[in-house]
Amino acid sequence: YYYNYIRQNIYLPILSSDGSKVAFNVWCVDSGSYHDDGYDCMHEDQIDWYKETAAELKAANGGEVVPSMMFQHIIVKEIYEALDKNEDGKWVLPEGAVGEMDEDPCPAQYTNGQFDAMLEVGDVLAVYSGHDHTNTFVVNYKGIDIINTPGIGFNSYDNDNVGSRVIVLDENDIENYETYCLEYFDVYAEDDEVAKNLYLAYSDTTD
Numbered sequence: 001y002y003y004n005y006i007r008q009n010i011y012l013p014i015l016s017s018d019g020s021k022v023a024f025n026v027w028c029v030d031s032g033s034y035h036d037d038g039y040d041c042m043h044e045d046q047i048d049w050y051k052e053t054a055a056e057l058k059a060a061n062g063g064e065v066v067p068s069m070m071f072q073h074i075i076v077k078e079i080y081e082a083l084d085k086n087e088d089g090k091w092v093l094p095e096g097a098v099g100e101m102d103e104d105p106c107p108a109q110y111t112n113g114q115f116d117a118m119l120e121v122g123d124v125l126a127v128y129s130g131h132d133h134t135n136t137f138v139v140n141y142k143g144i145d146i147i148n149t150p151g152i153g154f155n156s157y158d159n160d161n162v163g164s165r166v167i168v169l170d171e172n173d174i175e176n177y178e179t180y181c182l183e184y185f186d187v188y189a190e191d192d193e194v195a196k197n198l199y200l201a202y203s204d205t206t207d
Contacts, residue, residue: 009046011053013066016171023171025057025068025123031108032074039074039131041108047117054121067174068123069167075129075148077107078115082141099137099181105148106132118144125175128165136163136181150181 009029016023027050032040042050057066083105084094093101118124119142126138126145135148149165163183170176188195 009049011057011068013057022057022061022066024169024174025066027068027070027124029070029072031072031129035108035110038109039106041074041077041111042072042114044112047112047114051117051121054123058123065121065123067125070118070124070127072127072129074131075105075107076115076127076146077109077111078141079105079107079139079146082139082146093137093139097137097139099148100135101137101148102134103132105135115144125177126179138179147179150183 009027012026012028013022014024014026015021029042029046029050031042034040054066054068058064080091082094083091083101086092091101091104093099115127118127124144126147128147128149130149130151132148133151136150137148139146147165150163152162152164163181163186166178166180166182168178184195184199188199
């Protein structure tokens, strides 16, 4: 893997099965913690690094964009452009979205242009976030999937849907990737008394 020491941004190129080229790329970027009175987001120097590195990957790939996914902690601000409101004024997932939104997303209150940069470069199929522990949705906005994954451990708030996200890639059909959340009782049967007792003992769920 390759480091950028500005804020510990990493990209992980994945070779094709025959090893002849980079078939896919994974961006892992530091979206920070807090900024002023809210959450942080990618900074301009990080976005510059992303664009420059993506251009290098493209050049090494014969001028073709290397498809990729981006992973970060805090969700992009554009999620609110992708959501709808119901008749009560509550934010809801738009038609075609999958998963659940059990709390309003909590992005930064400002943006340095990360989403616009991803649209400009044209390599990112999906941008993944955690941060909002109870959300499990996939929402497409301007051709990019905005995806939230729930908390995986029992040390976070609201553990009813604690789990991890699985991503399945086919190098012959990269853009039609598969992703889904694998929750606790998808792995352990609900009639497994040991698993159920461990869940009740270590989670803070009230169910």
